[in-house]
Amino acid sequence: MxxxxxxxxxxxxxxxxxxxxxxxxxxxxxxxxxxxxxxxxxxxxxxxxxxxxxxxxxxxxxxxxxxxxxxxxxxxxxxxxxxxxxxxxxxxxxxxxxxxxxxxxxxxxxxxxxENRPLETKPNGFKPSKFSGKINPKIISGFEYINDNIDKITILDARSPGEYDGSIIRAAQSGHIPNAINIDWNKNLNEDGTLKNDDELSQMYNLPKDSEIVTYCQGAYRAANTFLALKKLGFKNVRVYLGSWGEWGNRLELPVEK
Incomplete structure (x- = not known):
């Protein structure tokens, strides 16, 4: 990957x-x-x-x-x-x-x-295909799955500490999904923008390898980065919550912690 x-x-x-x-x-x-x-x-x-x-x-x-x-x-x-x-x-x-x-x-x-590798400025056109992949439902989560399993899964919040604690508001509700652990996705990277090595990542994500983990952020972009970091470490059961806080925080019937 x-x-x-x-x-x-x-x-x-x-x-x-x-x-x-x-x-x-x-x-x-x-x-x-x-x-x-x-x-x-x-x-x-x-x-x-x-x-x-x-x-x-x-x-x-x-x-x-x-x-x-x-x-x-x-x-x-x-x-x-x-x-x-x-x-x-x-x-x-x-x-x-x-x-x-x-x-x-x-x-x-x-x-x-x-590293002074080659670059170009001319745009390149697409060469469309007829793509048909097989959906893998085991790496995606919706809000209902989290709500139904909230006490059984490990929820990783990849947002900033301010979004997590509710001081930064980006939806109708502020705060985080109950039981979520906050590890800012930026911590996955070295100062030069490369991914940290496995030893450093393992210290951050010190969880049992058989944990079922769901990652989320605001729109499932930062959460995807954390998903890759976890897969790199060998975690088998990781999902990305596609709707993330953009959905959860705007569904007033869902539970929130601050």
Whole structure:
């Protein structure tokens, strides 16, 4: 799920490689990895995890991945500025559709540029496909699943301490999901924007390996980064709460702690 700059540089000419730049279009236009297409995943927020909401998410995501040109033999690499939340969201989405051959560029374009690797400014067009993946329901959660299992699962809140304690308000309700543990996703990264090594991550996520864990944030981007960090450590049973606080905090019938 993680690819180094050296590894990516060595396969740039592979015809079965798709590179997706998940930053803003301006950043992409100023210079991107050769061959990369632009895919702004931030515009694809989703905060409805009712049964119908998840079905709509599945359909729209399938269209998005078809547009990107994903087929079973393609290796898909996502990158952003660092080992960030956008590239992690891309990897999680493909894993959700059971496409395992996908990676986040460790250190993102910041590390790529620092190493004076090639860049280009010309935009690259999409080569659409007819993507049809197999949904993996074991790595996604909706609000009902959390509410039904709130005392049985480990809930990891990847937001900032201020969002967690309710001093920063980004929904109708402030605070956090009851029993949630707050580990800010920024702690997953080294100062240079690469992911921390397994020893450092293990000290932070000092949980039994067989724990059932659900990660969430505001819109399931930071939560996707924490999902990747946990998978890297070998946790088998990890879900991302797709609706995250954008949904939970706006559903007044759901319990909240401060």
């Amino acid at each position: 993680i690819i180094t700059t050296t590894e990516l540089d060595s396969i740039l000419n592979n015809p079965n490689l798709i590179i997706a730049d998940t930053r803003s279009f301006k950043e992409y236009s100023d210079g991107h990895i050769p061959g990369a297409v632009h895919l702004d995943l931030f515009s694809f927020h989703w905060i409805d995890t009712t049964k119908q909401g998840i079905e709509n998410f599945n359909n729209q995501t399938q269209h998005l991945l078809s547009f990107l040109g994903v087929t079973p033999e393609k290796k898909v690499v996502f990158y952003d500025s660092v080992s960030g939340m956008l590239s992690a969201r891309g990897v999680w989405i493909l894993m959700y559709f059971s496409h395992q051959n996908t990676s986040m560029l460790d250190g993102g374009i910041t590390k790529w540029k620092k």
